[in-house]
Amino acid sequence: MLKTEIQKALDVLKDGGVILYPTDTVWGLGCDATNEAAVEKINAIKGRASDKSFIILLDNDSKLQSYVSEVPDVAYDLIEYAENPLTIIFSGAKNLAKNVVHEDGSVGIRVVKHEFCQQLIQRFRKPITSTSANLSGEPTPAYFDKISDEIKEAVDLVVDFEQELRSDKKPSTIMKLAPGGQFSFIRR
Template sequence: MLKDEVNKALKVIQDGGIILYPTDTIWGVGCDATNSEAVKKIYALKQRAESKSMIILVDVDNKLQNYITEVPEIAYQLIEFAENPLTLVMPGAKNVAPELIAEDGSIGVRVTNNQFCQQLIQRLRKPIVSTSANISGQPSPEYFDKVDQAIIDGVDYVVDIDQHSHEKRKPSTIMRLAPNGSFEFIRR
């Protein structure tokens, strides 16, 4: 079943579509992080200002340098020892859709430990966008049944994994990381 869902989601994403999918945190809306048109569809669906950037997911930490010009050494330690899913906001974003890059040149990246996400990213050979499955300003859905119908209707594919789980999930911890290794918490 996992393989089938990865295949279906992969086809949609390769065709420029957007998906609703489970992550290692809350349910997310995503697409190919290098496809500007697909990224714009997500902003439109979420009714989100493009000045509010979205994060990307990678499957393994050694891919960080493909999307960040200079990854501080501490980033790898923070990822390795984080007890909860951790999103790192780092400057020097590259090789992603320009719409994902914040005004200061940074982007948020999380190394996912969710099997579906890892397999999808491996097959796509690119990062995927991950943004909470809600209309901007509304609460993030703790599980699938809390996802707004407008989001479900607005995506090109809804991944059929973990839809019946009522385990309450929380968004990731977010830290801003400077090239010199200094960091600050944005969301704990």
């Protein structure tokens, strides 16, 4: 079943579509983070301003240098030792759709430790976006059954994996990391 769902998600991502999928935190809306038109579809689905940046997911910290100009050494330790999902905002984003990147040139990246996400991103060979599966301004749904039908009907694929889980997951911790290694918490 996992392999089948990953293949379906891969096909949708390659076609520039949007998936509703489980992550290491809350359910997310995802697309190819290098495809500007796909990213715009997520903004339309959420009713979200197109000037808001996205978090992107990677399967391995060795890929950070492909999407960030300068990765401070401390980033690898933070990722390795984080007990909870951690999104790090890096300066100098590169090789991403411009509507994924914040206006100051930064991007939030989370290296996922989640079976479905890791395998999907590894096979896709590109980062995918992750934004909570809710309409803009509405609460973040804690699990699949709390996601609105409007969102479920608007995406190209609802991944059939972990839909039955009812644990209240929380969004990731967000930390801003300067090129020199100084960091501050944005969301704990």
